[in-house]
Amino acid sequence: MEVLIILVPLALSLGFVGLLGFLWSLKSGQYDDLDGAAWRAIADDEPASDHGRSK
Amino acid sequence: MQAEIDFSHYLKSAGSGLIHLDLAVEGINCAGCMAKIERNLSTIPDVTSARVNLTDSRLALEWKAGAVDPALFVNRLAELGYKAYPFERDDAETLEAQRAQGLLRRLGVAAFAAMNVMMLSIPVWSGNVSDMLPEQRDFFHWLSALIVLPAAAYSAQPFFSSALSALRARGVNMDVPISIGIVLALATSVIETVNHAEHAYFDAAIMLIAFLLAGRYLDQNMRRRTRAFAGNLAALKSETATKFISPTEIRTVPAAAIQPGDIVLLRPGERCAVDGNVIEGRSEVDQSLITGETLPATVTPGSAVFAGTLVRSGTLRVRASAASGGTLLDEISRLLDHALQARSRYLRLAERASRLYAPVVHATAFLTMLGWLACGASFHDSIVTAIAVLIITCPCALGLAIPAVQTVASGALFGSGVLLNAGDAIERTAEIDRVIFDKTGTLTLPELDVANLADIPGEVVGLAGRLALSSRHPVAAAVARKAGAASPLPNIQEEPGQGVYGLHEGSPIRLGRPSFCGADDLANEILCRDPEASVVAFRYGEFKYVFAVRQRLRADAADVVAELARMGIAVEIVSGDREPAVRVAAEQLGVHEWRAGVSPVDKIARIEELARQGCKVLMVGDGLNDAPALAAAHASMSPVTATHMSQAVADAVFLGERIAPVLAAVKVSRKALRLMRQNLWLAVVYNVLAVPIAIAGLVTPLIAAAAMSGSSIIVMLNALRARAREAV
CATH class of the missing domain: 2.70.150.10 (Calcium-transporting ATPase, cytoplasmic transduction domain A)
Known part of the structure; x- marks a missing residue:
């Protein structure tokens, strides 16, 4: 059962990292346009020659 | 024309030499539009970012200061086939957006805590029936406390603060039993953990918070979306x-x-x-x-x-x-304040449910404790059982029952062209049994229309329309619009206050007042038949025609009135217009009850009289004079062409040239209210099943968790049934 000493903090810190990730994504506005995001995921990539930046 | 607009009011500095502009764009409704716009605008040199928000139909642009004229974007969008208007987020919308985001953040914290606690709870549940050491169980309980206590302190704040303010006002709302349940569950769990007991309810408490926050977030997000759309509409009017x-x-x-x-x-x-x-x-x-x-x-x-x-x-x-x-405006503001106060006394379904619910639950818990004491159980066991009753009855499904239906129904209404302004609009619209329509701009279209098109040859209409393009008079503009004219005649002059004239293929041509065209007799003939019409005369060589221009009834008005009557809803017209005009409209629509020349005060008086008789009135109106009546009625709707004040006080705004959205709103709302009631009953049934188990002292944390998620999921699934759109 000594393995708990490693596993429990590990599990908790992974959970905490997940939470931080969620808070970051919320803050950076990734939930502002859920309809658009759903389509962006399956949209074709822009051809590289079209414009340098893909938005 | 767009290029003339002064953009400086809307440009914002985005730091490091960048300028930010928000545009509301009409017609973005698919991923294709989104990609097309973004790709096209990012090819403009010096544009650093062009991002479409598909949910809100908006476009955010950033570019290097001084490099680009903002009008270029609007023109480029026009070439792509989209109308764009600059807009500014108003304070109300910003506030709603902040609240929605705050709730989502709390929901995230609660959900993450709930997931991690489950990881600790499941070993305890299974360990209790196998061979877990008491020390291990205590360790897991303490870990759960470590996760849940801070998470609950943060994420349950909306409930605590709302409960506190209700208690301060010496009232009870839904949040009071919720807060009591959460606090007691956490306190018991800590005490039980200290005493090395078998059961702790940390997982149930945080799960409860997460489910309830989900309900709150749905409700808030619906409000945010409506605000955003209302903001777009204001921008699209491009006043x-x-x-x-x-x-x-x-x-x-x-x-x-x-x-x-x-x-x-x-x-x-x-x-x-x-x-x-x-x-x-x-x-x-x-x-x-x-x-x-x-x-x-x-x-x-x-x-x-x-x-x-x-x-x-x-x-x-x-x-x-x-x-x-303006004396009119003063009076209307005064009436409006009064009517809005009256409306704020309306008790929402959820509030009514919680008023019944809280005392029953607390009494049950208290009786459970007394019962166990009377049966000779120890004080500690009785208290723990009573708290188990509170936890299991805590209104998890109740908190989701109504927001979930509201969210789904408002989506269905959105599809029918109805935008909700108020959260409780659905409940109130569902309860109505009488509709009062305003006439002008509500039953009729706000735009003028040519009434006697059938009497005039097509080529004459076309020619008159092209001539009318040279005039800015609204009556002439109606002729041009109806004729679908696009190319104005050359060399036309305007005689101010009279009309326009010129030469066409060698013959004199003119359009304007009947006297200006020598067509008084024709005009009088029309005015005798239809005193409401405005006339505009047209003369080409020796041919003379007179157009009767008037506000036309919405195409589907008669059908909607008939359908409302079939549904058993009484229909009435109350208008500020004069009697002959209202009588004609009422006769055309088959409405028997109508009143003309009604002042704003009398409109309210009529609504209050009906309210005293027990009628629940849906007021549909657009004018400034309707605003107080819209606020006073049980529920209200405005067309999107209405004045600002009317739109702001109406419960819902409908889009388009048809009036069918009013019918759709009533139908969808009725269905939604039925589902809300069903959901509340589902929650009650769940309690009836779960409470005896709790009273018997058999509720383990495992049962509490399963019951809570099970009832929430059933309620959510039932709410989805509101999605089926009404065929209107």
């Missing part, structure tokens, strides 16, 4: 005003940039965007949006004009005033 920036110089600016005291120029055919007083000029104006009166009135220096007034003949200079000044 501009022509402002004097010096005694001789004018500039077109957004209406939002006009300050009280500014002087504004109004030309024929323009709709006034501000309230104010005429200081120079004389004109016929169409005040139908304000008073419901379709006959034009004459304004002279000193007269008050209101936003929404259409100028018909002369040019006016208007000094913009703050909200006061």
